Amino acid sequence: MSGNGDGHxxxxxxxxxxxxxxxxxxxxxDALEEAVKGGDYDVDLDIAGCMGLCFTEPVVEIFDREGGSxxxxxxxxxxxxxxxxxxxxxxxxxEDWVVKRSExxxxxxxxxxxxxxxxxxxxxxxxxxxxIEEYMEIGGYEAAKKALTSMTPEEVxxxxxxxxxxxxxxxxxxxxxxxxxxxxxxxxxxxxxCNADEGDPGAFMDRSVLEGDPHTVLEGMILAGFAIGxxxxxxxxxxxxxxxxxxxxxxxxxxxxxGFLGEGIFGTDWSFDVKVKxxxxxxxxxxxxxxxxxxxxxxxxxxPRPPFPANSGLWGKPTNINNxxxxxxxxxxxYEGGEKYAAIGTEKSKGTKVFCLAGKVRRTGLAEVPMGxxxxxxxxxxxxxxxxxxxxxxxxxxxxxxxxLPASKLDTQVDYDQITAAxxxxxxxxxxxxxxxxxxxxxxxxxxxxxxxxxxGKCTPCRIGTKRMLEILERICEGKGEPEDxxxxxxxxxxxxxxxxxxxxxxxxxxxxxxxxYFKDEYEDHxxxxxxxxxSCPALITLSIDPETCTGCGACVKVCPTDAITGxxxxxxxxxxxxxxxxxxxxxxxxxESIIAE
Amino acid sequence: MEMxxxxxxxxxxxxxKGSTILDIAKANGVDIPTLCYDPRLSPYGACRLxxxxxxxxxxxxxxxxxxxxxxxxxxxxxxxxxxxxxxxxELLVSDHPMECQGCSKxxxxxxxxxxxxxxxxxxxxxxEVHEYDLLRENPFxxxxxxxxxxxxxxxxxxxxxxxxxxYDFINRGFKAVPGTPYxxxxxxxxxxxxxxCISTCPTGAITAxxxxxxxxxxxxxxxxxxxxxxxxxxxDMMKALGLEGWVTRTTCAYCGCGCQLDLHVIDxxxxxxxxxxxxxxxxxxxxxxxxxGYEFIGxxxxxxxxxxxxxxxxxxxxxxxxxxxxxxxLKEAKKKTGPDSVxxxxxxRATNEDNYLIQKFTRAVVGTNNVDHCARL
Numbered sequence: 001m002s003g004n005g006d007g008h009x010x011x012x013x014x015x016x017x018x019x020x021x022x023x024x025x026x027x028x029x030d031a032l033e034e035a036v037k038g039g040d041y042d043v044d045l046d047i048a049g050c051m052g053l054c055f056t057e058p059v060v061e062i063f064d065r066e067g068g069s070x071x072x073x074x075x076x077x078x079x080x081x082x083x084x085x086x087x088x089x090x091x092x093x094x095e096d097w098v099v100k101r102s103e104x105x106x107x108x109x110x111x112x113x114x115x116x117x118x119x120x121x122x123x124x125x126x127x128x129x130x131x132i133e134e135y136m137e138i139g140g141y142e143a144a145k146k147a148l149t150s151m152t153p154e155e156v157x158x159x160x161x162x163x164x165x166x167x168x169x170x171x172x173x174x175x176x177x178x179x180x181x182x183x184x185x186x187x188x189x190x191x192x193x194c195n196a197d198e199g200d201p202g203a204f205m206d207r208s209v210l211e212g213d214p215h216t217v218l219e220g221m222i223l224a225g226f227a228i229g230x231x232x233x234x235x236x237x238x239x240x241x242x243x244x245x246x247x248x249x250x251x252x253x254x255x256x257x258x259g260f261l262g263e264g265i266f267g268t269d270w271s272f273d274v275k276v277k278x279x280x281x282x283x284x285x286x287x288x289x290x291x292x293x294x295x296x297x298x299x300x301x302x303x304p305r306p307p308f309p310a311n312s313g314l315w316g317k318p319t320n321i322n323n324x325x326x327x328x329x330x331x332x333x334x335y336e337g338g339e340k341y342a343a344i345g346t347e348k349s350k351g352t353k354v355f356c357l358a359g360k361v362r363r364t365g366l367a368e369v370p371m372g373x374x375x376x377x378x379x380x381x382x383x384x385x386x387x388x389x390x391x392x393x394x395x396x397x398x399x400x401x402x403x404x405l406p407a408s409k410l411d412t413q414v415d416y417d418q419i420t421a422a423x424x425x426x427x428x429x430x431x432x433x434x435x436x437x438x439x440x441x442x443x444x445x446x447x448x449x450x451x452x453x454x455x456x457g458k459c460t461p462c463r464i465g466t467k468r469m470l471e472i473l474e475r476i477c478e479g480k481g482e483p484e485d486x487x488x489x490x491x492x493x494x495x496x497x498x499x500x501x502x503x504x505x506x507x508x509x510x511x512x513x514x515x516x517x518y519f520k521d522e523y524e525d526h527x528x529x530x531x532x533x534x535x536s537c538p539a540l541i542t543l544s545i546d547p548e549t550c551t552g553c554g555a556c557v558k559v560c561p562t563d564a565i566t567g568x569x570x571x572x573x574x575x576x577x578x579x580x581x582x583x584x585x586x587x588x589x590x591x592x593e594s595i596i597a598e
Numbered sequence: 599m600e601m602x603x604x605x606x607x608x609x610x611x612x613x614x615k616g617s618t619i620l621d622i623a624k625a626n627g628v629d630i631p632t633l634c635y636d637p638r639l640s641p642y643g644a645c646r647l648x649x650x651x652x653x654x655x656x657x658x659x660x661x662x663x664x665x666x667x668x669x670x671x672x673x674x675x676x677x678x679x680x681x682x683x684x685x686x687x688e689l690l691v692s693d694h695p696m697e698c699q700g701c702s703k704x705x706x707x708x709x710x711x712x713x714x715x716x717x718x719x720x721x722x723x724x725x726e727v728h729e730y731d732l733l734r735e736n737p738f739x740x741x742x743x744x745x746x747x748x749x750x751x752x753x754x755x756x757x758x759x760x761x762x763x764x765y766d767f768i769n770r771g772f773k774a775v776p777g778t779p780y781x782x783x784x785x786x787x788x789x790x791x792x793x794x795c796i797s798t799c800p801t802g803a804i805t806a807x808x809x810x811x812x813x814x815x816x817x818x819x820x821x822x823x824x825x826x827x828x829x830x831x832x833x834d835m836m837k838a839l840g841l842e843g844w845v846t847r848t849t850c851a852y853c854g855c856g857c858q859l860d861l862h863v864i865d866x867x868x869x870x871x872x873x874x875x876x877x878x879x880x881x882x883x884x885x886x887x888x889x890x891g892y893e894f895i896g897x898x899x900x901x902x903x904x905x906x907x908x909x910x911x912x913x914x915x916x917x918x919x920x921x922x923x924x925x926x927x928l929k930e931a932k933k934k935t936g937p938d939s940v941x942x943x944x945x946x947r948a949t950n951e952d953n954y955l956i957q958k959f960t961r962a963v964v965g966t967n968n969v970d971h972c973a974r975l
Contacts, residue, residue, distance in 0.1 A: 282770070299767055304643040304663045457748055457767060457774025458644045464689040464723075467772040471725040492723075495685040498658060498678070499646045506657075 009042040010088050015059040017050030017211040023057035031077035041088045049212020051125030052366030073099040115382045118368045119352045120328045124212030132254035135215040143334040144222045148266045156227040162338030164350030169323030170427045172416045181310035182228040185318035192230040193321040196237035199283040200399025202430035205354040206324035210244035214251040220327030225272040228320050238279040283454035287502045288321045301456045302502035345371030349415040359432040362387045376410040390435040398427025400447040401507035403514030423514040439536035440519040445473040447511040462505025465496040478539045481527035535597030538582035547572035550594040556586035602668040619661035634749035635662040650674045684716045692721035703802030705822030735783040738791040746803040752795035764789045793889040850888040854950045937965035946973040
């Protein structure tokens with residue numbers, strides 16, 4: 001699917017990232033290609049990466065010649081003929097399907113995008129990620145060209161330092177300082193690694209950037225390689241991201257053809273190349289020392305630091321590791337200047353951060369906002385509040401290493417220090433929103449089961465400690481908690497945090513610690529009253545049907561795996577408590593929300 | 599050599615640059631508990647027992663791994679560190695069969711010693727425990743991963759010292775465990791059965807089989823259990839029982855390397871061979887022959903007297919007579935057909951000194967250069 005040159009009245013761009021494909025974009029793509037084959041429409045077709053509108057995929061954006069555009073959401077193959085007939089054929093916008101119109105950017109769901117400030121995602125969803133020409137048309141590789149031909153490596157580092165950008169992978173270490181260490185570290189052979197082993201549950205910004213704008217990441221790496229003096233770069237990308245890997249391969253090949261990667265790039269005598277290393281699915285390989293072990297061909301297990309990678313990294317050589325999102329911001333910083341980046345954000349957290357909105361928020365997707373936005377702005381202004389009009393309960397930030405913040409912390413600014421002070425971390429930027437049906441004990445249990453599964457098993461506190469914490473939480477969720485369990489959890493958490501070898505273990509207790517800090521009453525309710533107020537833990541709830549609101553539609557009867565629900569058509573139904581296994585399938589299906597879990 | 603100065607628990611210490619905190623502590627008589635540490639191996643930092651507090655450091659540092667910097671102020675023990683160590687031992691014990699009485703490692707088990715030190719008989723953390731099958735598929739190495747504490751010492755010694763690499767970790771999280779490739783029996787791997795993994799295993803997870811089915815090993819276990827129970831060093835216990843000299847330090851006679859052996863003897867029979875750590879040429883390392891090749895000592899087929907052939911039959915003789923006969927025959931041969939009609943082949947099992955003497959004898963006394971050594975073959 002590619003454009004056949006200028007001159008057509010409209011350009012139809014399909015969001016074709018993994019998220020769009022999962023929602024059915026391939027069928028839409030086939031339908032679009034089929035429909036325009038006859039030449040009946042004055043239109044160009046193109047694909048782009050993910051626009052970040054997860055809540056309404058597949059997404060199609062139609063541009064006119066004047067630069068105006070309309071974004072349509074929830075497009076299916078069936079809708080394609082009507083879309084082309086009305087919009088392209090007759091020039092009529094189909095109002096019901098519109099997500100955003102350039103003429104009125106805040107209308108419909110447009111405020112999801114207009115409330116954002118996109119630097120990292122500046123090209124995602126706008127250009128064809130499989131075409132270096134499209135990237136270059138909008139200024140791509142200008143920053144690299146500028147740096148390599150007119151700047152010294154130190155000047156590049158100074159510019160990055162001036163921007164104030166901090167590592168977006170989670171730890172938030174100042175990028176310029178890190179590059180400075182690697183630059184100054186003695187040695188002729190140095191390595192650069194791009195960490196694309198995104199693994200936090202609920203984080204998908206790195207995938208979206210790699211799928212939507214791989215050249216930005218490569219350009220950022222070229223700049224970093226030049227700055228620190230590395231001639232070889234690696235992208236460590238998980239094998240679960242096949243589309244990102246494919247587009248990276250295409251992009252690297254295009255760069256070789258253009259002379260942007262390889263020997264003597266951009267006409268200078270500087271050489272830099274990039275290899276892609278596929279990760280085999282271990283979460284811990286996102287930890288830098290484990291990642292380097294994996295690249296070296298060993299089992300991905302972390303090593304104690306010091307020595308730090310800047311002194312002794314990959315194959316014992318000075319190595320610099322940054323995250324995808326960090327690299328993606330670098331070309332913008334070099335092109336526009338560090339000062340311009342530093343003008344955005346708070347005193348100690350500069351620029352923008354991409355968050356992945358997931359969970360019970362109404363509009364899920366990618367939200368890139370300036371540092372200093374409040375959580376309320378991100379979740380309500382961008383995310384559109386809680387799905388189904390329910391009550392906000394908490395937001396889990398930073399994945400399994402992060403923490404849960406309650407409603408009282410909604411006015412906390414998105415800023416490394418403020419979020420940390422509140423008990424969570426910015427981390428990689430996952431935001432999982434919980435409503436009042438989410439049990440916080442169960443949420444903590446989920447994250448701990450994740451870290452326990454993904455622990456490499458090397459150090460004692462992480463391998464056995466998180467297992468014992470998990471067992472206590474499982475017990476509490478089953479209503480078998482004991483009064484001393486809360487103290488036990490707290491003590492164990494403190495020792496695991498202090499004694500673990502790497503950050504995976506060191507931060508694993510965080511979800512438990514923050515839920516204990518803000519939702520201790522829920523733990524106590526489980527332990528002392530054997531109640532789960534959120535109606536979530538199967539062992540502690542009973543399901544019943546509100547006879548006042550039940551319409552007798554029978555939707556629940558159809559999904560009940562144990563035939564525990566009975567009732568006449570159009571009459572209130574009842575649940576047989578004995579037969580019910582509390583799977584809550586009925587709860588998710590009931591259109592009138594008549595199922596009560598308590 | 600550049601020296602650095604550090605302070606450990608208030609004690610001023612000096613050490614060569616590049617020393618780890620643990621090196622310096624050991625050299626200065628400060629005891630830091632360890633489990634994954636073995637001086638023969640690269641540092642690992644996994645068990646976390648050796649964590650120490652360093653002034654100004656962001657986190658606790660593993661003493662076995664962290665190199666000391668000049669001016670470092672180090673605390674190896676305080677309330678927080680001891681609490682963490684106790685928790686770690688409790689966690690290890692929570693997934694360890696604490697049936698020390700029946701374990702051949704009892705008395706020498708590093709986990710048992712730490713559990714004693716922290717007064718832990720059973721863990722307060724109840725939960726899942728591993729139930730692996732006992733692996734005894736080969737005649738040398740027995741593996742009981744229920745007792746494994748994941749210190750990685752078997753993996754490292756096999757890779758770093760032997761250069762073989764039979765083991766690595768498999769699985770993740772609580773299920774992580776050392777294993778052979780595809781869980782193959784050890785005889786189907788490149789294993790040399792040197793038993794180095796046995797020598798480094800801090801618990802009873804990897805033990806030696808060759809002597810296990812002899813009654814004497816049971817006696818040895820019993821003695822060790824008694825030692826553990828009375829918290830008495832093994833030597834003292836043996837002395838008290840009138841079994842003095844039960845461990846004999848000797849040099850391995852298999853080749854000229856000179857590895858030191860400790861022969862564990864009960865009732866005048868060798869029941870186990872170990873090698874003292876960081877002593878002698880081997881530094882505690884042994885090969886398959888040194889560790890397991892000692893059954894011959896007590897064999898009834900072993901030659902204890904020289905044999906002389908008389909009328910086609912080998913007959914026992916006295917050393918003097920046998921040596922006289924050899925000397926006579928050598929003289930005769932030399933006289934009759936010249937010194938070059940004599941050749942001497944010596945043995946790799948003799949010491950360097952003995953081999954030197956035999957070549958001197960051949961050249962100076964017999965008068966020929968026809969001398970060689972079995973190691974050439």
